Amino acid sequence: MVKHYPHLLRPDAYPEYERRQFRVPTWDTFGHTTRFITLRGFEKKESRLINWRETLDLYTCDFNLGTIIWPHFTTMYADNFKDLVHEVHERGLFLFDLWGHVPGSSLEGAWSHLLPPEGMVEYLREELGDRFLGMDNGEQDGRYIGNYAGQQCPGRFSRYHQYLNFQRHFQELCGDLGNQMTALVSLCFGHYYLKEG
Numbered sequence: 001m002v003k004h005y006p007h008l009l010r011p012d013a014y015p016e017y018e019r020r021q022f023r024v025p026t027w028d029t030f031g032h033t034t035r036f037i038t039l040r041g042f043e044k045k046e047s048r049l050i051n052w053r054e055t056l057d058l059y060t061c062d063f064n065l066g067t068i069i070w071p072h073f074t075t076m077y078a079d080n081f082k083d084l085v086h087e088v089h090e091r092g093l094f095l096f097d098l099w100g101h102v103p104g105s106s107l108e109g110a111w112s113h114l115l116p117p118e119g120m121v122e123y124l125r126e127e128l129g130d131r132f133l134g135m136d137n138g139e140q141d142g143r144y145i146g147n148y149a150g151q152q153c154p155g156r157f158s159r160y161h162q163y164l165n166f167q168r169h170f171q172e173l174c175g176d177l178g179n180q181m182t183a184l185v186s187l188c189f190g191h192y193y194l195k196e197g
Helices: 052-062 073-077 081-090 120-131 140-151 159-176 192-196
Strands: 135-138 181-183
Touching: 052 081, 073 081, 081 120, 135 140, 135 159, 140 159
Parallel strands: 135 181
Antiparallel strands: none
């Protein structure tokens, strides 16, 4: 018989909660309310976001689909991105998991090796505080195992050396994105990068 855990999760009760550089969101962060994620992208024309206020109204007010905005990574490159961030702040919304960064990718656009504009992560922290929930680590664990792990040479390292390879890969990835990350954890479940913060 399927059973559900009947208690609220309390990340602040975890013994290593205080050790982390950035605090994991808690019920306090979300005003003791269950929040939903919405709006994965915004319409762009040339280098500007267009109709973004109306889009925010539609998703967060008219249809009340959620209060956590989950835009694509390239949104940060729009000339008026800071206007959007200011509006997110003013409306009491959250900015979550800017997605689409794939390390080592030669593709351009949706899935590429883009880095945040200079100073952008610091700006988001300053402007949004706890309402900036981090950059996307996404499914990089699965990409690592599927694409990078097999390229390690020699391939028969000890388990400890395999861990070090994994750790180095994610230290670089997280460093590229400002070290405030959100992990989707859909492919391989929680592992090293959760423990390491």
